[in-house]
Amino acid sequence: MLDLNIQNKTKKRKRYIKNFKQKAIDVLPTDTDLNKVDVWFQDETRIGQQGSITRIWAEKGTRPRAVRQQQFEYGYIFGAVCPAKDKALGLMLPVANTAGMIEHLRLETFA
Template sequence: MASIYDGGARSESAKIGGVTLQEVRNWVLRFPARLEEIAREKRVASDKIEVWCEDEARIGQKNKITRRWAKRRSRPSAPLDQRTASTYIFGAVCSKDGKSTALVLPACNTYAMNLLLAEISKTVALGVSTARRHPPHSQKTL
């Protein structure tokens, strides 16, 4: 969305975000009305609301299947390293004001998300409300 705020084309923003042009169009057309609705509910001016987008990613090792050449009808042992090691990156950005925050944590759970929200709250200006939105995913299987 930062691309659109900077005057970029919607098609370019869709490519950057990995979403369809329709999803970008829905955001551009529907979000301002939703923002005004939130402002009325919270009894604040809409320009006093910071919109933060967040996402998380798992980074780590996940071992593959072990394969071994052997004679037909034999069952050779094929030891496999079953250990995995992962960490999670949580990030949030307020593209309008250019603010961002990120955390690297060992797990992805409610506690980790609360830590991210606490980190965001340290960055938000006093007297400003926030509206958090997870970016749309282009995969329908999520």
């Protein structure tokens, strides 16, 4: 469904929505029924924990050494939303790679 109803429309958004349907028609095969087309918005992000600055008591003018956790732990989230169908999906992965993105896109086709 190519019905984009975005609240709080700015001029830029209005222009984008106005041109979106024509751009979709230009890239889709000519025999495609626009009522069967779903528009999904997708994004990915990295989340994790990074060590903080280590602070210790020391005399003024000195720079003592302190042991600090140096490794980082990350996870990746792939998410997508289809406003017309009121559906969303997300996938959390330990790494971001091609296999993860392919799995994410495969899940979108079944949503």
